[in-house]
Amino acid sequence: MRSLASDNYAGAHPAVMAAIAEANTDHAPAYGGDSTTARAIELFREHLGDQAEVFFTFNGTGSNVIGLQSLMRSWEAVICASSAHINVDEAGAPEKLLGSKIINLDTPDGKLTPELIESVQWRAGDVHQSQPKVVLITQSTESGTCYSPGEVRAIADIAHARGLFLYMDGARISNAAAGLGVDLRTITTDAGVDAMSFGGTKNGTILAEAVVLLNPNLGVAHDLGYIRKQYMQLSSKMRFSAAQFIALLTDDLWRTNAAHANAMAQRLAASVRDIPGLSIERPVEANGVFATLPAAAIPVLQEHTPFYVWDEATSEVRWLCSWDTTEHDIDSFAAAVRSTLGGI
Ligand SMILES: Cc1ncc(COP(=O)(O)O)c(C=O)c1O
Incomplete structure (x- = not known):
């Protein structure tokens, strides 16, 4: 069958399959203590900066939930577009597991703007109100559009000025960077994104995604290790997920x-x-x-x-x-x- 239903109808890229086969030798430490995982993390750092902290996961919904959980508490809220995957396509997983309010804003093209974010008003420190803590943008968006590096930077600036983190749902980060003709870090680390999910599945991996902490001052890497385990996104045979990213991140x-x-x-x-x-x-x-x-x-x-x-x-x-x-x-x-x- 050929399909235009979703980019996850496609199988795994042959280089990804070859990387899995290559990793399938001998015994190796479990849970990410192996040399394949170390190499994949090195490659992520080459693309996103030396400060990047990488956590391999199984799927995008899990990535978003644990990435957000590392940044916010249940009385805090995440601001996103109404069309965002976390708002419409995760069966309420963020609401159930984070226990947090999602403030969703209508957009014509799936893209938040500084003006839209500024339109969200709340009484800071008022125990009766959820306190916004994270702005989530999707790159590329659910509407097939991309945020330019300048647009991401403008959102990061307004988010940070209001004491919020910027999280990117990067299920299609590669499509966005390719479409914009830029490097991966231009629209992430260099544009002020604090943390992101990094999609692999839609670009040729199977059961291999990642959450990446980009801002070295977040101080949540230790917690995220436990959060990933509690939310069942920690793979014991991690070398097979990591190997797939070695394939994707080598030779572009x-x-x-x-x-x-x-x-x-x-x-x-x-x-x-x-x-x-x-x-x-x-x-x-x-x-x-x-x-x-x-x-x-x-x-x-x-x-x-x-x-x-x-x-x-x-x-x-x-x-x-x-x-x-x-x-x-x-x-x-x-x-x-x-x-x-x-x-x-
Ligand atoms: C924008 C976006 N985020 C995240 C995901 C991840 O979803 P899943 O949990 O199915 O891997 C998808 C998949 O369709 C998506 O389109």
Whole structure:
């Protein structure tokens, strides 16, 4: 099956599989005490700065929950876009496990702005009110847009001025960096992000994600070790997760994979944009295309290639490209869109 449903429908990249096989020799210390994990952490530090503290995890929801838990207490709140994964796609895991309030703000494009963050008012020190502690932004966003380095910096500045940490949900950090044509640290460490989840799954790993503390002054690395264990994100055979990141972070495979997925999204948008009855309202800045089309065409096209409806009310659909999406996948799907819409 070929799919545009999600970038996690794709399998593992062959170099990732080879790295797992390479790590599969002899015995090695468990829980991250091994040399493969040490090498992967070194590579993270080459990309994100020597101060980075890296915690390998199994999935993105778990990463977000433990990353946030290291930064906040249950009476504190996290500010995010309404469309944020933590708000709509984690089955309430942050609310249940952090016990914290999520303050979600409507945005046209999935992006918070300094003005939106400033619009949140609270009485600091008032025991009756949840106290905002973290601003969460998603890079690239759930709407397929990217924050420029300047936009991240502006949010970091306003967050820090208000005594808040900036946390980045980086499930698609590689797609964002590739789309913006920048290094990983330009939109994270150098832009003032305090902590982040670093996505691997959507870019070719399996069961391998990470939480990275970027700000050396947080002082929460010790706690996060215990939090990861309590929240069941600590892998005993960690070398196999770490090996996958060695593959991604060597010779910039992360960028090759993400740039390819992004290029396929551009190809798809360019191939269908002129079709009467179809419109693409959101900018295509990473690996996703959001298109509005006649409702009757959707099930027909889903038979050809599975994808999700993003907004039932407006018939907006989401097509996500992966590291292994081919030009043939795109051209054949674009032809199906053209003929289906032509017949409606
Ligand atoms: C923006 C974002 N954050 C986090 C995740 C991680 O989710 P999961 O817990 O399924 O790995 C996803 C996956 O779809 C995502 O799109």
